Amino acid sequence: MSIADNVRQVKEKIAAAALACGRSPEDIILVGATKMNDAARVREAVEAGLRYCGENRVQELTEKNAQGAYEGSHLHFIGHLQKNKVKQVVGTAELIHSVDSVELAEAINRRAGALGIVQDILLEVNIGGEASKSGFTPGELRPAIDSISTMENLRVCGLMAIPPVCEAPEENRHYFSEMRKLYIDIGEEKKYNNVIMGILSMGMSADYEVAISEGASMVRVGTGIFGARNYGTAK
Ligand SMILES: *Cc1c(COP(=O)(O)O)cnc(C)c1O
DSSP, X not given: OOHHHXXXXXXXXXXXXXXXXXXXXXXXXXXXXXXXXXXXXXXXXXXXXXXXXXXXXXXXXXXXXXXXTXXXXXXXXXXXXXXXXXXXXXXXXXXXXXXXXXXXXXXXXXXXXHHTOOEEEEEEEOTTOOTTSOSBOHHHHHHHHHHHTTOTTEEEEEEEEOOOOOSSGGGGXXXXXXXXHHHHHHXXXXXXXXXXXXXXXXXXXXXXXXXXXXXXXXXXXXXXXXXXXXXXXXX
């Protein structure tokens, strides 16, 4: 199947998963995880109707952006972001999904302030409590929001999670459900004016349909669109 076929097929599956749980397909945004796919392949996806691209690495984002890869789509940053690289991402990516520390939020806030903009971000939650993954634990989330909500050049738009790698999609259902609870609880607190819980980014190729049934409003799909990545030849 071509990239264009895959884009159409993933969109159909998203729509079916939404309808199956009484949600509207328009309420779910597909973000194509474009890592390790060159500008030509990204263009193919965008031309087939991919409206959101999510990049993981700053260098890839900068290179492909200069090549016009994302034209006609929204650009998001979804990977681990180092503080010394925020300059290349803030203001270029509309949404940064992966804010995983208060220090990173501070660095983004400073850069956004220098540019005179408000940067939209999501807070990454380490919902599986994995030592190998970044993100706030559920317990760290509220204190982090207390600090981040004072940063004037940031807007917290929601939460993001990458649950543990699963053998079967259903295995992660309880993590998605815990994420939805956190998202709803924090949204209902309404005590901060720059925190608006409107986006719940969770679900990847192996489990996005389950994530949708648990309330995901953004799913990040790489393999399902671009095919398997060849890590063996990765730089
Ligand atoms: C690579 C990646 C994805 C997509 O993973 P697939 O399993 O290929 O769909 C989603 N989110 C993040 C943060 C990623 O790095």
